[in-house]
Every structure is written in structure tokens, then in C-alpha cells.
Amino acid sequence: MRSGSFSDNSLSSASSVGNVDNDEGFYKQQEPSIPNSAAMEKIFRPKSLQLRSKQQIWQESTEGQKMLEFRRSLPAFKEKDALLTAISENQVIVVSGETGCGKTTQLPQYILESEIEAARGAVCSIICTQPRRISAMSVSERVAAERGEKLGESVGYKVRLEGMKGRDTRLLFCTTGILLRRLLIDRNLKGVTHVIVDEIHERGMNEDFLLIVLKDLLPRRPELRLILMSATLNAELFSSYFGGAPTRHIPGFTYPVRTHFLENILEMTGYRLTPYNQIDDYGQEKVWKMQKQAQALRKRKSQIASTVEDALEAADFKECSIRTQESLSCWNPDSIGFNLIEHVLCHIVRKERPGAILVFMTGWDDINTLKDQLQAHPLLGDPGRVLLLACHGSMASSEQRLIFDKPEDGVRKIVLATNMAETSITINDVVFVVDCGKAKETSYDALNNTPCLLPTWISKAAARQRRGRAGRVQPGECYHLYPRCVHDAFADYQLPELLRTPLQSLCLQIKSLQLGSISQFLSRALQSPEPLSVQNAVEYLKVIGALDENENLTLLGRNLSMLPVEPKLGKMLIFGAIFNCLDPIMTVVAGLSVRDPFLMPFDKKDLAESAKAQFSGREYSDHLALVRAYEGWKVAERQQSGYEYCWKNFLSVQTLKAIDSLRKQFFCLLKDSGLVDHNTDNCNRWSHDEHLIRAVICAGLFPGICSVVNKEKSITLKTMEDGQVLLYSNSVNAAVPKIPYPWLVFNEKVKVNSVFLRDSTGVSDSLLLLFGGNISRGGLDGHLKMLGGYLEFFMKPALADTYISLKRGLEELIRMK
Ligand code: CDP
Numbered sequence: 001m002r003s004g005s006f007s008d009n010s011l012s013s014a015s016s017v018g019n020v021d022n023d024e025g026f027y028k029q030q031e032p033s034i035p036n037s038a039a040m041e042k043i044f045r046p047k048s049l050q051l052r053s054k055q056q057i058w059q060e061s062t063e064g065q066k067m068l069e070f071r072r073s074l075p076a077f078k079e080k081d082a083l084l085t086a087i088s089e090n091q092v093i094v095v096s097g098e099t100g101c102g103k104t105t106q107l108p109q110y111i112l113e114s115e116i117e118a119a120r121g122a123v124c125s126i127i128c129t130q131p132r133r134i135s136a137m138s139v140s141e142r143v144a145a146e147r148g149e150k151l152g153e154s155v156g157y158k159v160r161l162e163g164m165k166g167r168d169t170r171l172l173f174c175t176t177g178i179l180l181r182r183l184l185i186d187r188n189l190k191g192v193t194h195v196i197v198d199e200i201h202e203r204g205m206n207e208d209f210l211l212i213v214l215k216d217l218l219p220r221r222p223e224l225r226l227i228l229m230s231a232t233l234n235a236e237l238f239s240s241y242f243g244g245a246p247t248r249h250i251p252g253f254t255y256p257v258r259t260h261f262l263e264n265i266l267e268m269t270g271y272r273l274t275p276y277n278q279i280d281d282y283g284q285e286k287v288w289k290m291q292k293q294a295q296a297l298r299k300r301k302s303q304i305a306s307t308v309e310d311a312l313e314a315a316d317f318k319e320c321s322i323r324t325q326e327s328l329s330c331w332n333p334d335s336i337g338f339n340l341i342e343h344v345l346c347h348i349v350r351k352e353r354p355g356a357i358l359v360f361m362t363g364w365d366d367i368n369t370l371k372d373q374l375q376a377h378p379l380l381g382d383p384g385r386v387l388l389l390a391c392h393g394s395m396a397s398s399e400q401r402l403i404f405d406k407p408e409d410g411v412r413k414i415v416l417a418t419n420m421a422e423t424s425i426t427i428n429d430v431v432f433v434v435d436c437g438k439a440k441e442t443s444y445d446a447l448n449n450t451p452c453l454l455p456t457w458i459s460k461a462a463a464r465q466r467r468g469r470a471g472r473v474q475p476g477e478c479y480h481l482y483p484r485c486v487h488d489a490f491a492d493y494q495l496p497e498l499l500r501t502p503l504q505s506l507c508l509q510i511k512s513l514q515l516g517s518i519s520q521f522l523s524r525a526l527q528s529p530e531p532l533s534v535q536n537a538v539e540y541l542k543v544i545g546a547l548d549e550n551e552n553l554t555l556l557g558r559n560l561s562m563l564p565v566e567p568k569l570g571k572m573l574i575f576g577a578i579f580n581c582l583d584p585i586m587t588v589v590a591g592l593s594v595r596d597p598f599l600m601p602f603d604k605k606d607l608a609e610s611a612k613a614q615f616s617g618r619e620y621s622d623h624l625a626l627v628r629a630y631e632g633w634k635v636a637e638r639q640q641s642g643y644e645y646c647w648k649n650f651l652s653v654q655t656l657k658a659i660d661s662l663r664k665q666f667f668c669l670l671k672d673s674g675l676v677d678h679n680t681d682n683c684n685r686w687s688h689d690e691h692l693i694r695a696v697i698c699a700g701l702f703p704g705i706c707s708v709v710n711k712e713k714s715i716t717l718k719t720m721e722d723g724q725v726l727l728y729s730n731s732v733n734a735a736v737p738k739i740p741y742p743w744l745v746f747n748e749k750v751k752v753n754s755v756f757l758r759d760s761t762g763v764s765d766s767l768l769l770l771f772g773g774n775i776s777r778g779g780l781d782g783h784l785k786m787l788g789g790y791l792e793f794f795m796k797p798a799l800a801d802t803y804i805s806l807k808r809g810l811e812e813l814i815r816m817k
């Protein structure tokens, strides 16, 4: 289990110089009396000083000088001494400052430098958490470069299943999840001297969780220093959470940014919105109508949407010209007009001064669709004039790096990004920002126990952040693609993630960290989640067998908490190992935790769907289709035709590669944890058995289950919580006339206007009986009773018979025992 977690102790023990306690004392006492011998110095001089002298050499080089100059020009530099004093005098401080002022790259370095200065370089251990992988990686790389070192020397990083750190690493950038994982095995963070929690203003679930744990830890580790960093100015909230911890603000410097809202964008660029533009954007009138209906529905249902609607209705467009007024009245708040974005980009590329453009989109799908559209454009798709890049949390790291590079002269860089480019990464040469005003936000409907993923309006704070990205290097421009009145209706801040997502993984972690009662623990959060959300999560963990009736962690639960994937995927991996069909199961789990490798280009959707359907054959399973596609790709790779294969089958090479590497890491994890035995041939003995794979998928995904009723012309699908549900059109089960299975297990359901299921697999009654749920819950009786509840609900009399005879048979068996 160790290699995937944070546990290797190079960081927590001062491995380079042996005993921590003695090291400093030795140095202090011995140094004056050691004769000036280079050889002696090499042997005895602690690493802290070796690091320092290396730094000096670097700083004297031209490149080093330039870097130093740059670092000194950052706003954080002026505050360096004040910050270090505040850190030494207080256990907790809150630091805020404009994005780009040097919080993430500089402050951890100041601490490291001052520790080295104070001859504590060998014993200090600074951990700086980042909410996202890409920032942990890019920031550590940047900081190592600023220090003239290779990554993995004094500065390293660690993200899920990947990392770069060495014996001498003293400053580690990691994702928040990694630090939580380390707390699993090292509750007191032994040896860690400073914890820096970055981007706390985002109010991510992991960060809010970590803050509760750290708040409890502080009294046990009085010498530990905690630094909270935030981009926006809600520092008081955090300060009061930590009993009035002092706050330090880094006054920032950004250039002025000229702001355009939709009304002046239309004036300026001469673009006219008409309903037909909307139809163009989405291809079909049908979609337009559907959106209109959904809009009307949502207007009734959702307060936020209606705020925007009200704002629009109340808007006073007197100041706009007649033409813009007409145009604005066609603006559809539910869709981002890709044509409008294209138009604005053309305007900038043709008419504006040089400088990179950063476009904020809602998510990966939108980015891909827009990228395809722009690539077909005569100007924007011309690689001699435009460098078009995407930036998204789950992209490969080699790709991520490209967005930081400067393009050749005369080439305009356009980066299509999600909201991750708001605060956590800084692209230096951005002068223009185009903001669609939305972000895909997960929310959670606790009443129906259904997660929702909808593009929602961003907050005013986020809009301000997006705007700010344009004024990094010179005066900039920001194009908000929505009217000013809509902006004014935005909420001030986004709702914390803890209050809007399912809490299963979190609850599992609370249990494995032995933090006591889940609900009591969560009541100590900055803002506590609703009791119903907590109850749902606990119930889920009981159903899958991770917790027993008294909310104690079971053996399965303990194993699950060690695997860096969602509980259901972890359960699938464990079952895959137990039932010796590991290869295909690892592919399924890797696919579900990276993203779908099947591409669905907007204009070739039919072709792409039928390519995917080929992989399913008669298996009625998106998961098995993924396994077949991956296996086909591996064969093609061996024959040097991987790319051709992907091209022909609408598969993403990048995603398949990511799946490949994740699979390898899963395997190491399972092997280390003893779940896969040494004779690794065994673990694939049944990998060809489609039924067994189906069973293991069912074991993992239960209670994600819906009943299938084949009617003459349609198929009705129902879940217990939502009633009738639909399949996403790219599911292999969506286009078939009949599904010859009574049940589908699914990975995810998402409420858009109806509830849609993503990725499903057909299962039979007997598989459901044997693999659905948790046999140990309330004994066999309890298990069967729960399944019986399902059967009753769906009124499956034949299955009820099977159930009764199975129950009888099992009782008989138990009696005989
Ligand atoms: O954390 P904060 O937003 O305050 O700033 P930062 O990430 O520490 O970045 C400080 C400065 O370093 C930025 O203004 C960038 O100019 C530069 N930087 C860079 O050149 N390359 C990076 N990968 C990260 C930062």
C-alpha cells in the first residue's frame, strides 16, 4: 500500500544526516573547533549548508541573478520579513494577496531559506498543499527552477500515484488529498515543521476537511506552523475559525483591465445574436427547443437561474443601441454561443495588440468541442498564426507544460481553460481574457441522493479573478460574454464544496483517520453539511459493506480507505483481485477515474457512436466496451499502429495512455497491499470470463442499479430514487432496440433536466442476488432483506422466487455448518 501513499519517510525523517535531534547540536558545538579542512567539511558539514552553498553558486550565475531579480520584483518580496516574523510568532497565520503576487511560489521558499539560514535546513519539512495536481506539479517545477535545482532535490512534488522527491527534499508540494492520506498513517505529521494550505478561498471539500483535522492537531503539535493562503479577501472567516489567527495581506500589483460586457462586445465587434445563431451553435432546432423548455422548467425550480432571468427582465438596456438591444433579447443564458466566442477571438487576433488569450469555458467537453470548431477556422486554425491549447485538470502533464511556454513571435497563444486557470495557475503572457461566465459545478440533491453536474453561473469573486488574469504583465482586456445585469445578479462567493457534493469518500476517511463520530466531526467544519447528506453517505457506506451497523470501519472499509479511488471503484479493484480477473477490472476502474476515452466529435457523433457500439457486441456494457477498446489498442500498439487504431475508432490516445499508466499504478498498489499474491499469473486466471467481470462490476457499482423493462418500441429504465431515468446517448445501451438483461448497473447518474445514467452494464438476476450489496450486513438475513426490498419495489415475482429459494438454500447450508 505504501508506494501510492505519502508514507515513504524520506520527508518525515532527516534521512540525509541521520538523527534529527543530534544533527543541529552537533553542528553548533563542533563547527568552531573543526580545522579548516575541505575534506572534513565535506564529511561533516550538514546538508543544510551544502544546500546553501549550491544556492550561492546558482545565485551568482547570470541566469540566477535574473531569476533573483524577478523574485525580488514580486509584491510578496516586500513582505518577506513581516511574513516570516508572523510565522515564527504565531502557530497559525492567514495570508491573502492578489493572484500572481507570489504566495505559492515565494512564501514556501522564504520559509525554506530562512530555515536553511538558521541551520535548520536539514530538519525542516515544509508541506504546501494544492487543490489540483497540475498546480502541485507546475509550481514545484517552477520553484525548483527558481532555485537553480532539478525537481526532486530540495523541492519536490507528490500527487496521486505520481511524484518526484528525494532524500533531500525539504519543500514538498502535494495535493490536499495526499496530505490527508499521509495523516492516515501518521496522525501527528511527525517531523513536519510547516504546513501551508493554499487556495483555501476555493473552499474545496478536501481543504475544508483538512482544516478540521489540522485544527485538532495543532494543540498536539505546538511547534508545528500552519499557514493558510487565499487569493481573495475573505481572510476573516479563516482567521476566526482558528481563534483569531493574525492575517497578513500582500498588497498586489496588477495593471488595469478594461472590462467589456456583452452589450459593448456586440457594439464593438458588430456581432448580432439571433436565435439562428443559437441554432447554428448547437446544430439542430430540436436542441434549441429542448433548451427553451429546460430553461422554463429551471426558471420555476432554481432560484439562481431565476435571479438571472429576473435580472435580464429588469435590465435597462437604454444605453445600448437599438441593434444591440434586439440582439441581447436573443441571448440565451443557458448556452454559451461558440460562434460568439469564435467571433470575439477573431476580433482580438485581427485587431488587438499582441498577447495571449485565456478563454474560460465550463468543462472538458466544451473545451474539446470549441477546439474542434476553432481548428477548422481559416484564421484561428492556422498554426502559423495561432497556437491553440487546452488546459484542464486531467490532462497529461507534458501537455500541461505547453501552456506556460511563450509561442514564437507573430503567433498568438489561445488557451481554452476551465476555472482552474482562475487562481491556481498563472500563465504569464495573458493580456486578453474571454469569460463565458459559467463553470461546471457539482451539486448534490440530498433529497433524491443524486449528484448534479450543471454549468452554473460563477460568483462575483470568480468573475473578478478571471478579469484579473488579463492584467498580469501589462494593461489588459476582459470580455465577459454576458450582460452586466447578469453579472450584478451573481452570488458574492461560490457555495463551499462540502455543502454541495456527496460525502462518501470523506466519511470513509473520517472513519479511517479514527476521528470519531462522522456527524460530530463534520459539525466542527467551517460550515457543516446538511445532516441528510451525511446520513446518505453513511448509509451508502453501510450498504457497500465499508461500515458496519455501528458505523465502524469493516475490513473492506479499511482496505478501501487506503486506495486512492472512490469507494465503489476501490471495491471493484479488490473484488477483481479476489476473483482473479484483475486486468479488465483495472481497465474499467482506470477508465472511470480518468475519463471516457471514446471521443464524440460534434459533427461525427453518429460515426463515433457506431464505432463504440462495435466494441460492445452483444455484451450490453459500456464498461466491457472500454475493456475491448483498450485491449485492441494494446494489440495495435504492439504492431506500431496505435494512432491509426485510435483515429479509426474515435478513441483518445492521450486518455488510453493515461489509463495504461494508471493501471500499472493500481497493480503496484494492490501488490504492495498483499491483495494480489506473488504469483501474478493467478490474478488473471478468469480475466476472459465475461460473466465474472460483469459480476465484479456489479459488486462495485451496487446500489447504482436500475430496472429494465423492454417495451415494443422503447425501453423503460427506473431507479428506486428517481423513477424513470434516461441513458446518455453515447452509451452502447442507448441505441439498442432491446436490453436482454433485467438490470443495469451504472457508475454515475447526473441530473440535468431528467436524470441521465452514464456508463452502464447489464446484469442478470442471479448476479444481482449474489454480488449486489453486502452479505455481511445484518447477517445473511439482512442482506437478503435488503435485496428483497429491491425486488418488491420493482415487482419482479420470478426473481422473488429465486430469492426465496436462494435464501432457503443458504439457510440450509448454514444449518449444516
Ligand atoms: O500564488 P500567487 O498567485 O500569489 O502567485 P505565484 O503562483 O507564486 O506566482 C508568482 C509569479 O511567479 C507569477 O506572477 C508568475 O509571474 C511567476 N510564475 C511563473 O513564471 N511560472 C510559474 N509556473 C508560476 C509562477
Ligand code: MG
Residues within 6 Å of the ligand: 100, 103, 104, 105, 198, 423, 424
Ligand atoms: Mg497561488
